[in-house]
Amino acid sequence: MISIEELDQKAQQIIRQAGQNAYQKMENDYQVDTKTNYTDLVTTIDRENEQLINDQLRKIDPDSQILSEEGFGDQQISNMQGHVWIVDPIDGTMNFVKQHNNFAVMLALYVDGQPTLGYILDVINNRLYHGRKGAGVYANNQKISQPADLGLRESLLAMNRILTLSGDSALKKIAQDAIGLRMYGSAGIEMIGVITGQLGGYISNLKPWDLAAGRMLAEELGLVVKSIDGSSINVLSSNLVLVATRQVSRDIRQIIN
Amino acid sequence: MISIEELDQKAQQIIRQAGQNAYQKMENDYQVDTKTNYTDLVTTIDRENEQLINDQLRKIDPDSQILSEEGFGDQQISNMQGHVWIVDPIDGTMNFVKQHNNFAVMLALYVDGQPTLGYILDVINNRLYHGRKGAGVYANNQKISQPADLGLRESLLAMNRILTLSGDSALKKIAQDAIGLRMYGSAGIEMIGVITGQLGGYISNLKPWDLAAGRMLAEELGLVVKSIDGSSINVLSSNLVLVATRQVSRDIRQIIN
Structure with missing residues (x-):
């Protein structure tokens, strides 16, 4: 059976x-459709990438389950036993x-529910986290150290549009107390912000594929990944998530509270 | 007398x-102070850069006035006659x-109140707009074409934290109607977004040095730069500003309305 270290090497490739594939075709070589509404897009590149990734995962790890955004993975994943790969073919479509x-x-690869391998590729900067x-977290070949444990008033915070405009008074106070508020429109880019210390926290509504890789990397760096109410994360069902320094x-x- | 074309070459240098200077020292070679409150920072690099820029502007264009953020320019600028240089030594401190x-x-250089030269340097990407x-707008040596005239529901919009959290119902509707909301924390980076078509609009409270260069570049590209109420811009006094496509x-x- 293939080892985790070998899977790691293959997954990076x-x-x-x-x-x-996304980089080469992004200028004009794709079509766009909407999903639930006009702000929810999917392109033919999302679908191509997901098939490309899933096909290769099936070859290197045939007994695994695959949970992926655009429907080419396993249809029903109700438990996290064994190997579960979680795929976001383009985050921030x-x-x-x-x-x-x-x-x-x-x-990301979860083994018996444990975050085990995680990857976020910032395509334009050609930087793989x-x-x-x-075994630690790397940006390409450079090891990332644990971000400084700063508090909210010393930290930039990312929050998505829905939460920021919700009118919820606690969320508003959180957004106001931070030293600055940021909104990049990609869970992956925002997770990179937190694991590199460019952001002190990120609050968003996240699906499993938005969360799985960033959670693995953040926890490996000693950061907190929780539901906003402080309860533990379930990657299959958690929704409103905070990734942040302890402070x-x-x-x-x-x-x- | 030095021509506008020569001033353009010198200003780029x-x-x-x-x-x-900012790039070389950004890792740790500076001190930070707060200005009006804990979210309003200034560093020794802001001050160094402003002195470096103003000293050289004085040499190449000795009869000009200089309006700059950190206090090393002319103290009172009440009219825009002749040459007025407007300097933001670090935007997004x-x-x-x-x-x-x-x-x-x-x-930026304004001549008798007319936006004449404009520069935004994205330091990390080493890209000078x-x-x-x-004579058009360039990113380094590449000419930028006029962004497509898309409407709000087809466009990403940037808005600053104060406006987004203000509770104002019109601003909230604008932020919700856009296809997505973004917040980068730098007027320069957000202006680059609009002139390259990555954003369809940007709404923010802007000081003269936040506005002057971006306004010049945006207007040259046929974009709209107005006060939010639709009135014309006065670079010395306008505050709540919209930079956007016509649509x-x-x-x-x-x-x-």
């Missing part, structure tokens, strides 16, 4: 290949279409 | 030099300190 920038490809449980997490819990 | 990314150096009235500007005026 697979995600780089998906990144190249809106930015991909409108900006040709600020989007990512994301991939990757980690293996117990930002404490400061936010104090505002919420 | 000056702003590149200020960018290099918070990002400079916290992210080592997403900040800019900005410079520059324009001369009637986004129309869509926003319809929401406000």
Whole structure:
């Protein structure tokens, strides 16, 4: 059976290949459809990338389950036993279409529910953030150190549009207390912000594929990944998620409670 | 007397030099102070850059007035007659300190009140956006074409934190109607977004040095730069500013009126 270290090497190749596919075609070589509404886009590149990634995962890890955004993975994943790969073929599709920038490809392996491998590829900067449980987190070949444990009033915070405009008074106070508020429109780019210390926290509504890789990398770096109410994360069902330094997490819990 | 074309060449050298100074020292070679409150930072690099830029402007254009953020320019500028240089030595100082990314150096020349030269240097990407009235806008050596005239529901919009959290119902509707909302924390980076078509609009409270260069470049590209109420811009006194495509500007005026 293939080892985790070998899967790590192969997964890095697979995600780089998906990144190249998106990069080569982003100028005009794709079609766009809407999903639930006019702000929810999918392109033929999302679908191509997902098939490309899933096909190769099936070859290197045939007994695994695959949970992926655009429907080419396993249809029903109700448990996290064994190997579960979680795939986001393009995260930040809106930015991909409108900006040709600020989007990512994301991939994670959970083993018996444990975050084990994580990958976020910032395609435009050609920088792969990757980690293996117990072996640290890297940006390409450079090891990332644990971000400084700053509090909310010393930290930039990212929050998505829905939460920022919700009118919820606790969320508003959190957004106002931070030293600055940022909104990049890609969970992957925002997760990179937190793991590199450029952001002290990120609050958003996240699906499994938005969360899986960033959670793995953030936890490996000693950051907090929790539901906003402080409860533990379930990657299959958690929705409103905070990724932050310990101190930002404490400061936010104090505002919420 | 030195021509506008010669001033353009010299100004490009000056702003590149200020960018290099910031880049070389950004890892740790500076001190930080707060200005009006804990979210309003200034560093020794802001001050160094401003002195470096102003000293050289005085040499190449001795009869001009200089309006600059950190107090090394002329103290009272009440009219825009003759040559007025407007200087932002580091725009996005918070990002400079916290992210080592997403900040800019900005410079503009107004002649008898007319936007004539404009420069925004994205330091980390080493990309200088520059324009001369009637001669087009460039990113380094590449000419930028006029962005597509998309409407609000097809456009990403940037809005600053104060406006987004203000609770104002018209601003909230504008932020919700856009296809997506973004917040980068640097007027320069956000202006670059609009002139390259990555954003369809940007609404913010802007000081003269936040506005002067971006306004010059945006107008040269046929974009709209107005006060949010639709009135004309006065670079010395306008505050709440919209930079946008014509169609986004129309869509926003319809929401406000």
